[in-house]
Amino acid sequence: MLLSMLLLTFGLSLPAAGTESLATTSSLDHVLLWGRDMDQTTAVMAVKLGFQVRPGRNPSGVINRFVRMPDRSYLELESITRPDADMDPGSRADQVALHGGPGARTFGLRSSTLEQARTLLQQQGLNPTAIFTSSPTDPDGEGPSKPLRWRLFAFDKQPLSSSLFFIDYPLSPTSPARIADDRILREHPNSAREVSEFWLLSSDADADRKQFERMGFKGATPIRLSQLAARGYAVPVGQKRVLLLQPDGAGRAADALRNGGPQVLGVSIGVADIDRAKRWVERGYEKYITGYDGLLGRSFLAPTQDDLGLLIEFHALPDDITKHARIAAGHTD
Numbered sequence: 001m002l003l004s005m006l007l008l009t010f011g012l013s014l015p016a017a018g019t020e021s022l023a024t025t026s027s028l029d030h031v032l033l034w035g036r037d038m039d040q041t042t043a044v045m046a047v048k049l050g051f052q053v054r055p056g057r058n059p060s061g062v063i064n065r066f067v068r069m070p071d072r073s074y075l076e077l078e079s080i081t082r083p084d085a086d087m088d089p090g091s092r093a094d095q096v097a098l099h100g101g102p103g104a105r106t107f108g109l110r111s112s113t114l115e116q117a118r119t120l121l122q123q124q125g126l127n128p129t130a131i132f133t134s135s136p137t138d139p140d141g142e143g144p145s146k147p148l149r150w151r152l153f154a155f156d157k158q159p160l161s162s163s164l165f166f167i168d169y170p171l172s173p174t175s176p177a178r179i180a181d182d183r184i185l186r187e188h189p190n191s192a193r194e195v196s197e198f199w200l201l202s203s204d205a206d207a208d209r210k211q212f213e214r215m216g217f218k219g220a221t222p223i224r225l226s227q228l229a230a231r232g233y234a235v236p237v238g239q240k241r242v243l244l245l246q247p248d249g250a251g252r253a254a255d256a257l258r259n260g261g262p263q264v265l266g267v268s269i270g271v272a273d274i275d276r277a278k279r280w281v282e283r284g285y286e287k288y289i290t291g292y293d294g295l296l297g298r299s300f301l302a303p304t305q306d307d308l309g310l311l312i313e314f315h316a317l318p319d320d321i322t323k324h325a326r327i328a329a330g331h332t333d
Helices: 002-010 019-025 038-048 089-098 116-122 176-184 207-214 251-259 275-285 319-328
Strands: 026-034 062-068 076-078 103-111 151-153 163-168 194-201 221-225 230-237 240-247 265-270 292-294 297-302 311-316
Touching: 019 116, 026 089, 026 230, 038 062, 038 076, 038 103, 038 275, 062 116, 076 275, 089 103, 089 163, 116 163, 116 240, 194 251, 194 311, 207 230, 207 240, 221 240, 240 251, 251 265, 251 297, 265 275, 275 311
Parallel strands: 026 076, 103 163, 194 240, 265 311
Antiparallel strands: 026 103, 062 076, 103 265, 151 163, 194 265, 221 230, 230 240, 292 297, 297 311
């Protein structure tokens, strides 16, 4: 009663129901990365960058493969294999923006409270779609009698400069063989352990910040990335961040925005051994790469823009995070 009187007296209001929950129960899930040709994209990811690429499927003219991390974040690689490919509306929109070239325009956040997240966003007038689910007979699922492999919703009108969806995975592998396969397929020669940041590029980072805040993701802090000539905000999402960027003078960010419009400009990958990752990428691209102290510590930027249409930064993980990732992946040494 006293709280209600104070709120009325001073014109204050309670936080929207579920706002804190959405910000704290969401995490970075994955980026959809389109390539010109799947084998070429796979070769770049594996040979030049040192990732292990997991096979996907090609059911309707859109083939996919995966780069999965021990902490369950990942990159999904996609490309078109025939002119009459059957694409969902989001994929068609990506292709229109990319003009058939490589790059990323869509990213997903994982929510452990998917229905509550959707309700909150409806209350904010953001028009989320209905929740879509995988097929009960999904060949990568556990069978019709088990929970569906994934559920997600997007937006009828996207609230950000890049396309966003929320997703959840009610089921993890249960058979011993699938558990073992899953663990092995998350190990990478370059020692990658997590996707730590998504980098969104637009002409107005503050507009994206306001929309994130409207969705309940508060606490954005100003940042500047000198290696990209970009500035903007870092928005906390669970224990990680989404960077909202705009050009800060001439440089990579301005070039990317001029050539490709709003986009997922890059990702930051946490590695257990930054020196090993750097040696691998230098050998893959046959060039020396200069490191720097980035927002996440010791880092270097792989020269992937022409190959992938996406920048990939590698950064050193603290020892405690690396140890936790190894335990999560099934290693106890």
